[in-house]
Structure formats: C-alpha cells, structure tokens
Amino acid sequence: xxxxxxxxxxxxxxxxxxxxxxxxxxxxxxxxxxxxxxxxxxxxxxxxxxxxxxxxxxxxxxxxxxxxxxxxxxxxxxxxxxxxxxxxxxxxxxxxxxxxxxxx
Numbered sequence: 001x002x003x004x005x006x007x008x009x010x011x012x013x014x015x016x017x018x019x020x021x022x023x024x025x026x027x028x029x030x031x032x033x034x035x036x037x038x039x040x041x042x043x044x045x046x047x048x049x050x051x052x053x054x055x056x057x058x059x060x061x062x063x064x065x066x067x068x069x070x071x072x073x074x075x076x077x078x079x080x081x082x083x084x085x086x087x088x089x090x091x092x093x094x095x096x097x098x099x100x101x102x103x104x
Contacts, residue, residue: 047085049075054096063093 053075057066068089072079086092 046075046077046081050082050085050092051095051099054092055099058093058096068092 050071054066054071057071057074066089068082068086069079071092072082075081082092086095
C-alpha cells in the first residue's frame with residue numbers, strides 16, 4: 001500500500017508539487033543567507049512613518065481607538081515593528097503629542 005493511502009494517485013501529485021515548491025523556496029532562502037546576498041527589508045525612516053500614521057489615526061479615531069497592531073497594519077509593517085521604536089502605546093502617544101506640540 002502507498003504511504004498516501006488508497007487515493008495515492010490523487011494525493012501524491014499535489015503533495016509532491018507542494019513539497020518541491022517548499023524545497024526550492026528553502027534552497028534559495030538558505031543560499032541567500034549563506035552568501036549574504038539576500039535582499040534585506042528596510043522601511044526607511046520607520047519611526048517617522050509610525051508617528052505620522054499614529055497622528056492621522058488619533059486625529060480621525062481618537063487616542064483610545066488606536067492600537068499598536070492597527071498602527072502597524074496602517075503603516076504596512078509587521079505587528080512587532082512599532083515596538084522597535086516605541087515600548088508601548090503610551091510612549092507612542094507621548095511622542096505623537098511632542099510632535100504635535102513641536103509643529104505648532
């Protein structure tokens with residue numbers, strides 16, 4: 001009996017195709033890490049983008065309505081990225097307030 005069960009001809013083609021794709025993706029990912037030529041992601045000035053996005057969200061929805069996760073989603077970054085620049089929502093809102101005061 002096949003390791004894929006009774007429907008081996010149906011499962012095996014899909015399984016093998018997926019396995020090959022994953023293997024190829026892993027090979028290229030590993031090759032990039034080993035050679036040091038993997039393209040790194042860099043947002044630019046993420047802190048400034050986060051502040052601008054937070055300012056816009058606070059202006060439209062209010063300070064209580066925003067979250068670090070919503071901020072990340074609006075800025076187009078991972079949900080962990082804002083925490084590289086702001087320890088928590090309070091620190092973020094303090095920075096937004098400082099930016100707003102500086103612009104007056």
